[in-house]
Amino acid sequence: MVYRFAGPMNPSDSTSAPAAIQPDGHDGYRPDLVEAKWQARWAERHTNEPDLDGAARPFYNLMMFPYPSAEGLHVGNMFAFTGSDVFGRFQRLRGFDVFEPIGYDAFGIHSENYAIKLGINPAELIPRNIANFRRQLTRVGGMFDWRHELSTTEPSYYKWTQWLFLQLFKAGKAYKKKAAVNWCPNDKTVLANEQVLNGHCERCGAAVEQRFLEQWFFRITDYAERLLDNLDDKSKMDWSDTTTTAQRNWIGRSEGAELTFEVDWDPDDTITVFTTRPDTVFGATFLVLAPEHPLVEQLTTSDQRHAVEAYRKAAAAKDLVSRKVGEKEKSGVFTGTYAINPASEERIPVWIADYVLMDYGTGAIMAVPAHDERDFEFATKYGLGIERVIAAPGDDAGAPLAQAYVETTGATLVNSGEFDGMAPDKAKRAITDWLAKQGLATVRVQYRLYDWCISRQRYWGPPIPIIYCDDCGPVPVPEKDLPVILPAIDDFRPDDTGISPLARHEEWYFVPCPTCRKRARRETDVSDTFLDSAWYYLRYPSSELDDRPFDRARTAKWCPVSTYIGGNEHAVLHLLYSRFLAMVLQELGHVAFEEPFRKFRAHGLIVKDGAKMSKSKGNVVIPDEYIDRWGADSFRMYLMFLGPFQEGGDFRDAGINGIRRFLDKVWHLVGQSLAEGERGGEVLRPVLAKWHRTKKKVTDDVESLGYNTAIAAMMEMLNTIRESSCCEHELVEEFVVMLAPFAPHFAEECWERLGHGTSVFDARWPGYDPALLVDDTAEVAVQVGGKTRGRVTVARNAAEAVVVEAARAEPRIAKFLDGKSVQKVVYVPNRLLNLVVG
RNA sequence: GCGAGCGUGGCGGAAUUGGUAGACGCGCAGGACUUAGGAUCCUGUGGAGCAAUCCGUGGGGGUUCGAGUCCCUCCGUUCGCACCA
Numbered sequence: 072m073v074y075r076f077a078g079p080m081n082p083s084d085s086t087s088a089p090a091a092i093q094p095d096g097h098d099g100y101r102p103d104l105v106e107a108k109w110q111a112r113w114a115e116r117h118t119n120e121p122d123l124d125g126a127a128r129p130f131y132n133l134m135m136f137p138y139p140s141a142e143g144l145h146v147g148n149m150f151a152f153t154g155s156d157v158f159g160r161f162q163r164l165r166g167f168d169v170f171e172p173i174g175y176d177a178f179g180i181h182s183e184n185y186a187i188k189l190g191i192n193p194a195e196l197i198p199r200n201i202a203n204f205r206r207q208l209t210r211v212g213g214m215f216d217w218r219h220e221l222s223t224t225e226p227s228y229y230k231w232t233q234w235l236f237l238q239l240f241k242a243g244k245a246y247k248k249k250a251a252v253n254w255c256p257n258d259k260t261v262l263a264n265e266q267v268l269n270g271h272c273e274r275c276g277a278a279v280e281q282r283f284l285e286q287w288f289f290r291i292t293d294y295a296e297r298l299l300d301n302l303d304d305k306s307k308m309d310w311s312d313t314t315t316t317a318q319r320n321w322i323g324r325s326e327g328a329e330l331t332f333e334v335d336w337d338p339d340d341t342i343t344v345f346t347t348r349p350d351t352v353f354g355a356t357f358l359v360l361a362p363e364h365p366l367v368e369q370l371t372t373s374d375q376r377h378a379v380e381a382y383r384k385a386a387a388a389k390d391l392v393s394r395k396v397g398e399k400e401k402s403g404v405f406t407g408t409y410a411i412n413p414a415s416e417e418r419i420p421v422w423i424a425d426y427v428l429m430d431y432g433t434g435a436i437m438a439v440p441a442h443d444e445r446d447f448e449f450a451t452k453y454g455l456g457i458e459r460v461i462a463a464p465g466d467d468a469g470a471p472l473a474q475a476y477v478e479t480t481g482a483t484l485v486n487s488g489e490f491d492g493m494a495p496d497k498a499k500r501a502i503t504d505w506l507a508k509q510g511l512a513t514v515r516v517q518y519r520l521y522d523w524c525i526s527r528q529r530y531w532g533p534p535i536p537i538i539y540c541d542d543c544g545p546v547p548v549p550e551k552d553l554p555v556i557l558p559a560i561d562d563f564r565p566d567d568t569g570i571s572p573l574a575r576h577e578e579w580y581f582v583p584c585p586t587c588r589k590r591a592r593r594e595t596d597v598s599d600t601f602l603d604s605a606w607y608y609l610r611y612p613s614s615e616l617d618d619r620p621f622d623r624a625r626t627a628k629w630c631p632v633s634t635y636i637g638g639n640e641h642a643v644l645h646l647l648y649s650r651f652l653a654m655v656l657q658e659l660g661h662v663a664f665e666e667p668f669r670k671f672r673a674h675g676l677i678v679k680d681g682a683k684m685s686k687s688k689g690n691v692v693i694p695d696e697y698i699d700r701w702g703a704d705s706f707r708m709y710l711m712f713l714g715p716f717q718e719g720g721d722f723r724d725a726g727i728n729g730i731r732r733f734l735d736k737v738w739h740l741v742g743q744s745l746a747e748g749e750r751g752g753e754v755l756r757p758v759l760a761k762w763h764r765t766k767k768k769v770t771d772d773v774e775s776l777g778y779n780t781a782i783a784a785m786m787e788m789l790n791t792i793r794e795s796s797c798c799e800h801e802l803v804e805e806f807v808v809m810l811a812p813f814a815p816h817f818a819e820e821c822w823e824r825l826g827h828g829t830s831v832f833d834a835r836w837p838g839y840d841p842a843l844l845v846d847d848t849a850e851v852a853v854q855v856g857g858k859t860r861g862r863v864t865v866a867r868n869a870a871e872a873v874v875v876e877a878a879r880a881e882p883r884i885a886k887f888l889d890g891k892s893v894q895k896v897v898y899v900p901n902r903l904l905n906l907v908v909g
Numbered sequence: 910g911c912g913a914g915c916g917u918g919g920c921g922g923a924a925u926u927g928g929u930a931g932a933c934g935c936g937c938a939g940g941a942c943u944u945a946g947g948a949u950c951c952u953g954u955g956g957a958g959c960a961a962u963c964c965g966u967g968g969g970g971g972u973u974c975g976a977g978u979c980c981c982u983c984c985g986u987u988c989g990c991a992c993c994a
Binding site: 347425723729780783784 | 913914933975994
């Protein structure tokens with residue numbers, strides 16, 4: 072590139088700058104033609120199909136795959152995909168071999184419910200939805216490698232989902248146990264927790280019940296510590312803080328102790344509780360067990376039996392969600408039995424109450440009403456003892472409590488025997504050690520995380536590949552017999568039994584036992600959709616292979632995923648399950664890494680009228696009409712310009728034409744550059760500096776997903792170019808390259824007009840010269856007493872004295888200094904001068 | 910209730926992380942070119958004021974030469990989690 076340095080521009084000359092670029096308005100940019108042309112070319116030329124086996128610089132650019140709804144791809148999906156695609160194209164221009172696959176997460180209860188409503192089998196419905204999504208995804212111009220498109224509902228995919236289940240089963244990581252599910256008696260179906268609103272079915276409003284069914288679980292809790300520790304390992308995971316924080320909270324590690332309480336009528340019978348506050352054990356005035364606790368039966372005395380039975384029954388009838396989030400009013404009943412507090416040796420009553428959950432800790436607690444809000448509320452309601460054992464600095468040991476005192480900092484123990492005066496944090500350990508010596512305590516780490524229930528008593532999912540034989544027990548389906556095909560049946564609607572519809576189909580249900588060949592029965596539950604999506608990134612690179620789930624060499628080349636972009640609504644479940652599976656697969660020797668996503672960034676959510684887009688709210692915006700009117704490139708760029716990509720925002724269409732105008736102007740600039748030929752070659756020094764600053768800013772911003780400001784910087788640059796009537800050929804070319812991630816078809820067409828026979832994505836991202844980033848003069852703001860009073864233009868890095876003199880010479884500034892003396896001078900070179908006056 | 914985030918013109922949003930608040934775009938106003946313009950091109954556009962100037966980043970207080978940015982406090986709002994012992 073040849074630049075002529077014309078020195079600093081004289082501002083007074085700028086008034087004469089002519090509008091060198093005349094619009095013609097008619098033979099201009101036609102997005103419909105340009106986009107169709109390039110989409111066809113990309114397909115013909117295999118532009119977006121990297122050599123998966125031989126790529127020199129592989130970059131796996133993954134976006135969360137969509138659920139192919141009947142309404143079609145909406146603006147929220149397009150926002151997310153475009154943001155990811157911009158990044159992929161940027162990396163391509165930086166010389167990486169980018170693999171950007173796409174697929175469909177099409178199993179699950181949403182599809183099934185919709186199919187039930189229409190009375191059409193989802194197996195018929197889903198392909199139509201997918202065809203529509205494929206059409207839309209092509210239109211929006213993503214650089215998808217269509218050779219590797221997949222759907223989780225294809226037998227060629229779910230064969231391997233089932234294979235995955237078998238690997239976990241064989242490794243002892245899958246097991247079956249009875250667990251509660253939400254049951255809607257009206258829809259006769261199992262509901263997910265999020266489908267229960269205030270104890271009622273989301274769809275029909277019927278009160279939801281609790282049922283106990285045998286379910287398959289994966290032992291994710293075995294990995295709690297690793298899942299937690301890796302979050303802090305930057306060499307394995309570069310994730311946004313909001314996401315790692317959410318995972319940390321979900322895993323919910325807490326340190327404490329298990330304490331043993333003897334039952335007063337028989338020291339051999341004991342109740343074990345988990346507590347994070349062993350320091351308060353002297354204040355434990357009663358015990359509470361979960362109603363389902365197995366010891367309740369033997370602890371209940373005959374005169375309390377009736378009340379206890381009634382309470383347990385009532386608790387069981389409540390559905391899971393209202394038990395957890397419904398009425399907060401505490402309730403419970405006395406079992407009639409007493410236990411001995413191991414510290415105070417007091418005799419304390421044993422109660423049951425549904426505020427204690429069976430699936431956390433040991434299902435039993437020691438209640439310390441003085442220092443726990445829930446226990447305080449319960450003790451107050453039932454007139455149980457409240458014994459203070461922690462005192463704040465000024466408090467008297469005997470002072471009564473109006474509410475639970477839960478602070479620990481600065482406080483000390485009281486009424487706790489030899490531990491009086493100790494700080495709670497120290498006492499936790501001291502008391503645990505003291506009780507441990509008597510065999511009554513063990514240190515314990517507890518997690519909030521629970522095992523992953525993968526059973527769904529539904530139709531639309533991959534059948535769990537297990538066969539039950541009366542003689543052999545549960546037998547895994549031999550791998551050679553996979554996939555267990557989900558049969559095409561008409562009556563896929565769930566019924567009152569709580570058993571999957573598949574059980575009604577004898578020809579499918581009964582099979583010979585793989586081991587002894589006797590008649591046996593298939594597992595009729597299907598697996599959770601989160602299992603489908605927990606490994607799809609492994610399948611993409613190997614999707615054409617039908618003899619293995621993922622090829623070892625391909626996986627080693629492309630995984631872990633380089634950059635993964637998706638919604639924060641999956642911050643916990645999807646991302647945690649994927650991490651868990653990767654750890655298991657690594658242990659079993661199938662993959663070489665334990666963290667599947669090297670870099671993860673959450674995009675923001677596009678809402679409409681303040682609400683998430685959903686069909687039920689009737690606020691779904693479909694991109695097609697906007698693409699028809701403005702073109703995919705304008706719409707892509709508009710979505711990226713709306714606001715920060717990682718924050719999202721409210722969708723409105725005001726302003727798309729601003730982007731379209733910008734592209735029109737670039738179109739004309741390209742034409743102008745061609746018409747001017749070599750004569751367009753003069754770039755004034757200030758324009759040149761601005762250009763290099765722009766290249767730096769756009770590079771940095773795109774790198775950090777700051778798309779809105781990157782676009783703003785390009786707009787600013789275009790304004791500068793037009794003001795200075797510059798259309799130097801190479802500058803225009805570089806400008807087109809920088810625009811390409813945002814407006815790929817447009818950039819291709821401009822690139823071709825500029826005389827290139829190859830794709831713009833085979834060009835290189837422009838570099839910048841750090842030496843040219845700055846002008847040789849600087850405008851320094853001048854403050855008097857902290858208020859900005861004017862500005863002076865001085866040489867770059869001018870000495871303080873020079874700037875002060877220049878400031879004093881400026882009448883608008885000088886008048887604020889009249890009759891005052893300068894007490895202090897604060898000078899920030901090239902930025903600001905503050906004259907502090909007396 | 911707990912946790913995380915956010916609050917800036919008529920609107921979407923910028924602000925090198927303590928240094929010229931409002932970049933860029935929309936909208937709006939005036940003008941140019943037009944048979945016409947919902948096209949295009951100039952110019953202007955935080956509020957008040959004729960002006961000098963003053964006031965302005967949810968409210969109040971503080972630190973600092975200097976605060977949208979840091980600290981305290983209150984209000985509003987969004988998103989998670991939800992009796993986790």
